Amino acid sequence: MEIDYGPLAGLIGTWQGNRGLDVSPEPNDGTEINPYYETITFEVAGDVDNAETQKLVVIRYHQVVQRKSNDEVFHDQVGHWMWDAKAGVVMQSLAIPRGVCLVAGGKAETVKDEIGSIVLSVAAKLGDPDWGIVESPFMRDNASTLEYRHEMIISPDRLSYDQTTVLDIYGRRFDHTDESVLTRA
C-alpha cells in the first residue's frame, strides 16, 4: 500500500532559495548578518514502528546553505521529519556538524488560505525531558544551544521557514536566527 506522508507529503522534492537571512553571534557583543542561498532535498524514507505501537512516516532531508558574499557552504544540516498520525505529532530530528543534535516536537496545522498551506511548528530545549538537545562537551561549555524553535510553511510551489536557535555563547544569551523562502527546483 502506498504510504501516506500526511502533512509532510508536500515537502518531497528539491527546493532552492536565494532570499535567506542568517543572524549569528560574534565575540564582544558582535552580530554577523549573512544573506544566503540554499538547496534542501527532501526524500521519502518510508515508515517505522516503535515498540509495536507507534507508527511514524519519515522524510529524510539534507540542507546545504551558502553565503552570498563568497559562495562558501557555511551550514550543512541533515535530519528527518516524522509524522505520528495517531497522536497528531510532528517531529524533526537534526544534526549539525558542530557537535549538536536535537529532537524537536510539535504540530501540523492547515492554513485557511485558498491553497491549503500547511504550517509545521516544532521546538526543543536543552534539558527538556520530552524534546531535548544533545551537544558535545566543547559546545556545552563554549557555545551551548539552549532552545530551538522552527516554523515551516509548505505550499504547493513555495516553502518558507523561520527559526530561532537560542545560544549561550561569549558570555551572553544570543538569538541566532535563520529565515528563508524557497521554490521547487
Ligand code: HEM
Ligand atoms: C540556515 C541555518 C543556519 C545557518 C546558516 C547557520 C549559520 C551560523 C553561523 C554563520 C554561525 C557563526 C559561526 C562563526 O562565527 O564561527 C553559527 C553559529 C552557531 N550555530 Fe548556526 N546556523 C544555522 C542553523 C543552526 C542550527 C539549526 C543550530 C542548532 C540547532 C545552530 C547552532 C549553532 C551554534 C551552536 C553556533 C555557535 C558556534 C560559533 O559561533 O562558534 N545553527 N551558525
